[in-house]
Amino acid sequence: MNNRLEQQIERIKRADTLEQYDTQVQKLNLLLKESDYPLEVCQEIQRKQKYVKNIFSDEANREKMLEAKEKLLQYLEKLQQSESGKEDVEKIVLYLKNFYLFLEALTESIPDRRSKLQRLKLQEIKIQNEYDLQHLLYAVLKPFVPEIRKEVSEDSGVGTVRTDFKIEELDLAIEAKCTRESIGQKKLTEEIEADIIHYQEKNILFYVYDKEKMIKDKQNYEKQFNRQYGDKNVRMIVQQPVIL
Structure with a gap:
């Protein structure tokens, strides 16, 4: 959620009269439209913000407005939490996209001559199956x-x-897969x-070695899976060995 929307939500929180509330929710709707939020999200926000006005009672109108305001803010808070979680998931995706750099640095860099680590021993670290991949991914994550x-x-x-x-x-599952000759x-x-x-x-993240x-x-294989499956956000990373 961008800063302008967060600031607008704060203005709605401070709105105490019908006029203030109506003005701020109109501005919120315009910002949502400019930010290209999904239609179903915008429609739900519009449903939450509505209240029925009573032409005979200002007090009743204010009570209805405050009820609508509370429902609207509760929904917006959940939306903020959801978007924050997706941002954290994307950080993990970006981190794991560089997993192979870790392997290269670990196995191919020459240790200092004073180090007890031996280069030949490090070069023996190779991913042969899913169990190897899981072990290294866990150590990195x-x-x-x-x-x-x-293994939950x-x-x-x-x-x-x-x-x-x-x-x-993050309500996130990560599945590691390593291809083998017997599987197409x-x-x-x-x-x-x-x-x-x-x-x-x-949230489901697949790391395919x-x-x-x-x-x-x-x-294209990554693109095929990098999308929403109903209410599930799926991310796919495919890493192939690099031989120069």
Whole structure:
């Protein structure tokens, strides 16, 4: 939510008369339109802000206005929280897009000659399967998001669903996948689509390490999944080994 909208919400909070409230919600509606908010969000905000005026009682009008104001502010607060959560999810997406830089720095940089770390030993660190990927992703994410939990099992109502990583504060599930020779792109896609259905979290992030380079069009594959699935926000990162 941009600063202008946040400032306008503060003005609505301070509105104490019908005239002040009506003026500020009109300005809010204009700002929402300028900010390209989804139509359903704008319509819901307009429903919350309305109140029926009584031509015979100013006192009754003020009571109705205050009730509408409270409902409107409650909805706007939830909207702010939701957008703040999405911003935090995007920070994690950006962070994990640079995960491969961590691997390169760890395994390919030459340690100082006084270091006890041996370059040949570091070069032995390779991602061979999903368990390797999960271990390294957890090590990278833990300092960035200390509250992250791994291998979380929950009852979905039709069976147990195991999540590789979960961040409850963001209602975020993170699934790590590593391609292998025995699985094709079609099967990988089916697994991802099934995970989207089964996971209950509102935010789902897939990190696919395409070790076998089976995904021929990485950008379009990411684009295929980077969207809303009903009320679920899905993000996809595909990383392929770089050989120069």
